[in-house]
Amino acid sequence: MEAGMVTPAPALVRFSGIQKTYDGEHLVVKNLDLDIRKGEFVTLLGPSGSGKTTTLMMLAGFEVPTHGEIIADRPIKNVPPHKRDIGMVFQNYALFPHLTIAENIAFPLSVRNTNKAEAQERVRAALRMIKMENLAQRRPGQLSGGQQQRVALARALVFNPQLVLMDEPLGALDKRLREQMQLEIKQLHETMGITVVYVTHDQSEALTMSDRIAVFNDGIVQQIDRPDALYEHPVNSFVAHFIGENNVLSGTVETVEKGYCRVALAGGGAVTARAVNVSGAGASTSLSVRPERIAIIPNGTSSDQPNRLPAKVQNTIYLGDHALAVLDVADNREFMVKLQPGAHDSLRAGNVRADSLRPGDDVFITFRPEDCLALDPV
Numbered sequence: 001m002e003a004g005m006v007t008p009a010p011a012l013v014r015f016s017g018i019q020k021t022y023d024g025e026h027l028v029v030k031n032l033d034l035d036i037r038k039g040e041f042v043t044l045l046g047p048s049g050s051g052k053t054t055t056l057m058m059l060a061g062f063e064v065p066t067h068g069e070i071i072a073d074r075p076i077k078n079v080p081p082h083k084r085d086i087g088m089v090f091q092n093y094a095l096f097p098h099l100t101i102a103e104n105i106a107f108p109l110s111v112r113n114t115n116k117a118e119a120q121e122r123v124r125a126a127l128r129m130i131k132m133e134n135l136a137q138r139r140p141g142q143l144s145g146g147q148q149q150r151v152a153l154a155r156a157l158v159f160n161p162q163l164v165l166m167d168e169p170l171g172a173l174d175k176r177l178r179e180q181m182q183l184e185i186k187q188l189h190e191t192m193g194i195t196v197v198y199v200t201h202d203q204s205e206a207l208t209m210s211d212r213i214a215v216f217n218d219g220i221v222q223q224i225d226r227p228d229a230l231y232e233h234p235v236n237s238f239v240a241h242f243i244g245e246n247n248v249l250s251g252t253v254e255t256v257e258k259g260y261c262r263v264a265l266a267g268g269g270a271v272t273a274r275a276v277n278v279s280g281a282g283a284s285t286s287l288s289v290r291p292e293r294i295a296i297i298p299n300g301t302s303s304d305q306p307n308r309l310p311a312k313v314q315n316t317i318y319l320g321d322h323a324l325a326v327l328d329v330a331d332n333r334e335f336m337v338k339l340q341p342g343a344h345d346s347l348r349a350g351n352v353r354a355d356s357l358r359p360g361d362d363v364f365i366t367f368r369p370e371d372c373l374a375l376d377p378v
């Protein structure tokens, strides 16, 4: 190792070569290698059926890998679930309905034979943490969904596990409460220094909360990276589409040079793009451009950008803090450009505003080559 380099925290959890099949035929987790460092917040993100819960269940000990090994400090193959030092929160919080809130939170301590005085103190601290001291004697049925979710969180943390697993814990909550709980969980993670493995199919939740995100598709991890790196540097079309909004143009690579390529568009015209995932000249490619990285220039205005394409306005959509222009560009009839909504947004003058565009208008769009990614064809 080079002098002066910061040593990364050691891996607390290591999946190596993990495969899983339920029916002996179809692999639902295909070849998972994943290191999770102590104190990290790692999210498994992916569409329904991509293998997220299965991966979490193997780590928790409720499912056994078909191949490979999971190490959590020590190999955990033969350690039963309740002996693993792991706290868990699931989507349907599964509180015990006949126990009070305090008794629910105390449950993990009683199965671990924690002495009574210490258990009482810890339950008190946990209730304080979730700001529910005054509800300790209620039963789950007398709480709102958000309050029940907080109790589930307190129950998962009360025995100071070094690892906490959460599977879509906020799925049942409405948007506002979900966003509030996201920040609370994130804060708890930071103050307690615990390691969290979190499952969601909601990309904005993953971006908000995670140190790193593993993007799953069909049992395969497509990319593991920091949120900003996933957004700015997706390695393939799946990741580019799954994280954030994205416009696609299809074309054929003409030349590749110094990390950039010239692409002839299927719908006419040509642009320069970052050559991220293309095999070479002659290959088909899908270009990805984010809606906020595109400028609309009125017909007749000149621009020295190498990427300049004619477009026809289909529609504009008002969304309060911004607006979207829906354009017809090359072979894409739903090409989105993010704009300021209107003239009242006067501090940021200069760009074309949504309220100055009419359906049928002919305009041009430009975007920088570095904001246009040439990826595998979809």
Ligand SMILES: Nc1ncnc2c1ncn2[C@@H]1O[C@H](COP(=O)(O)OP(=O)(O)OP(=O)(O)O)[C@@H](O)[C@H]1O
Residues within 6 Å of the ligand: 022, 023, 028, 046, 047, 048, 049, 050, 051, 052, 053, 054, 055, 201
């Ligand atoms: N106990 C089981 N027996 C058989 N097949 C299962 C079992 N659990 C999951 N599967 C299958 O394994 C695949 C992955 O399922 P998994 O629950 O891991 O997906 P997921 O990514 O968590 O999806 P979701 O976002 O819908 O929760 C799916 O095709 C699913 O039908």
Ligand SMILES: [Mg+2]
Residues within 6 Å of the ligand: 052, 053, 054
């Ligand atoms: Mg699941």
